Amino acid sequence: MEALRANAQPFGLTLAAVLLLGVGYYQFGIIQRLIDALTAAKVAGGIAGAALANIIASLLIPELAKLASGMPTVERRDLPFLAVLFGIIGIAVDLLYAALAKAFGTSVDVATVLKKMMIDMFMFTPLVSMPLSVIGFALHGDRYEWRRTRARFHSGELAERYISLTLTAWCFWIPAVCVVYAMPSTVQFMVAMFAEAGWALLLVHLSKAVRTEPVEVPKSS
Numbered sequence: 001m002e003a004l005r006a007n008a009q010p011f012g013l014t015l016a017a018v019l020l021l022g023v024g025y026y027q028f029g030i031i032q033r034l035i036d037a038l039t040a041a042k043v044a045g046g047i048a049g050a051a052l053a054n055i056i057a058s059l060l061i062p063e064l065a066k067l068a069s070g071m072p073t074v075e076r077r078d079l080p081f082l083a084v085l086f087g088i089i090g091i092a093v094d095l096l097y098a099a100l101a102k103a104f105g106t107s108v109d110v111a112t113v114l115k116k117m118m119i120d121m122f123m124f125t126p127l128v129s130m131p132l133s134v135i136g137f138a139l140h141g142d143r144y145e146w147r148r149t150r151a152r153f154h155s156g157e158l159a160e161r162y163i164s165l166t167l168t169a170w171c172f173w174i175p176a177v178c179v180v181y182a183m184p185s186t187v188q189f190m191v192a193m194f195a196e197a198g199w200a201l202l203l204v205h206l207s208k209a210v211r212t213e214p215v216e217v218p219k220s221s
Helices: 002-006 008-027 029-044 046-069 076-104 110-141 146-155 157-182 185-207
Strands: none
Touching: 008 029, 008 046, 008 185, 029 046, 029 185, 046 076, 046 185, 076 110, 076 185, 110 146, 110 157, 110 185, 146 157, 157 185
């Protein structure tokens, strides 16, 4: 809730963009053609396209929303790390979506949507995306000194952060992915992008809670 309050304006802008795109897709041919073209470009780009799309969604769109809201943006030194992290997650998500579509098809009936949501939320999120995020932000905060990050793991700090972020992700993404999987395949890409933008605002804010003070490193390390 604190993260939502701190990012209320940019978060609201991303949600408004989702609504406008959803309505515009069915009401205006030019928006439909634009979304179809962007989706086709992402598909044609393969893995690189998936990475770039998620970087745009998770980094560029949130930062533009912050600028429009008059909020401070992320520090320049954090940009390369965030781009790499969100690019990797984008590839993983793209592979997940492709696997789910192959396994369950592209139908938007309730049973199919629920199956995809369950695998996404209770397998992919706790086993892939959250570990990547928690360890990635911790390493970045420790200036990539693995011994310090490992000490945080042994102290239980990373486990606490993992649980906190996973619970937050479930609160945000369970309804969000149900909406994404229930949309026509031609619209899923853009809706998911703006959902990623909203989540990135929360993730970056919550990950600032990573303690950056020195931790005691065991001599045996």
